[in-house]
Amino acid sequence: MKILVTVKEVATVEDEFEIDGTAIDERFLGADLNEWDDYAIEAAVQLQEDGIADEVVTVTIGPEDAEQTIRQALAKGADRAIRVWDDALADVDLLDVGAKTELLQAVVEDEDPDLVLTGVQSGDDSFGATGVSLADAIDTQWAAVVNDLEVDPDAGTASVHRELEGGVEELTEIDLPAVLTIQTGINEPRYASLRGIRQAQRKPLDHQTLADLGVDDGAVDGDLELTDMYEPETETDVTVFEGSAEETAGDLADLLREKGVEA
């Protein structure tokens, strides 16, 4: 069984930042592996260790800079990586769900995986929709927000728990192949070992352009355009205590006593 894991390098924002047009000024941005994808990678690697999967491939839509993040997934046990990038993508502000779907669909058609694992959402634009959209595009089953997974390769099914609101989980059986969007907490993502990090340097990381995938340039234009970005207005009149930790703690303690908190 072959597993494809979608992996994204997300932008992280420093505490203090400035907005430049419709983006955060690059000086205040960092990069990290998307939190949810870390759990998806772990789920795939565990299926491989259990002898259920025999190959784990990752796919990323991202520029060359993202390769360091992709290597993290390889260091944790994925066998090889695909990175989709193209000049046509560099010009796009906000890659919408439809465009991501089209690119990933082309990769799935090449790779023909039995299972695709994605994160529930990415921490930067948080659409939370690519996995399910992809499933429909490649005409397979799916489940969103999975926090428990058992695969039965002989029966060709997966038993999943979908985490609903309010501490309720839905138990669902689905036919394979399928796309599952993986929720944090489903497992304990491992840290890459030194050996893993060394091995990752030698694992294949294949770059694919739109032409390689047979996707039109127009497919990535999308219908969404980011037109403004700003800091949200505060809803409350927040009182900020200033001073040293002793002073602020003293002020807060006075307030809390006023509100009835007592030792």
Added chain:
Amino acid sequence: MSDVLAIADHRRGELRDVSYELLTAGRDLADETGGDLHVAVVSGPVDEYAEKLDREGVDAVHTVDYGEEFNHDVYTQAITQLYDALAPQYVLAPNSVNGLDYAPAVANRLDLPLVTDVVDLAVDGDALVATREMYGGKVETTTELAADAAAVTIRSGEWPAAEGTGDATVEAFDVDIDEDAIGSTVTGFEEVAGGDVDITDADVLVSVGRGIDEEENLELIFDLAEAMDATVSSSRPIVDNGWLPPNRQVGQSGKVVTPDVYVAIGISGAVQHVAGMKGSETIVAINTDPNAPIMDIADYAIHDDLFDVVPALTEEFQ
């Protein structure tokens, strides 16, 4: 083609609150496009639901009487057929866990652009303008969709619930479900175990987030809680890491709490966390980041390192 089709959300025999909020969002949008508001309810006791959904501003309710509980294959088929029959301009769905399990599939199948987790909507000429957050709520953005039609999921709690009684027509929609295309079966539900502490019962919660950094450091929080005679709760990563049991988690997938005082320590205030604590009487935030989204709903704040403030605060109460 100027109508709006909103899809109600329900679970285990009850309509969820976001359904009524969808009616308001849908009515507002239909007023801007000059169209009608159609509401669809799929599966479960649909006639009972239809009666409840017939609130002010709703023009028509379409019931799809097929199955009891949510099944994404049934939803996807039913909504695409409703779309073909009604030809609405916009499809509105809730940004609930189930909404995210069918809306992207519906959008893909109908070749509609999709924008999710929207907190505000407007129409500007031919374009739909959607307001949404990015980077865990650190910024808000507006996105324009220049398309004839679109699918949108809305965040719960952003629109008021529709009220009153409407005079909508209620019609059973004649759906044709292809059973061979149903590849998923819901076999049951499970509730997260209760445990010995009920955080929903506490008057004062000291709530800890990822800012605590290491499991060992939780001791600082328990010391503070003991000194203040408060109960310890947490954001999700603390539970995901296995540092505290699930019954301590506040938020969308955890508990909804409404204490007199909620002290958020090293918690950024992501929407899924805020969903569980915004009803607290007084909210205090201790966070090094003055721009953390928690500051937008806090009443009192300290912009400082929790490792300095928390021990000092504990001392105050000892």
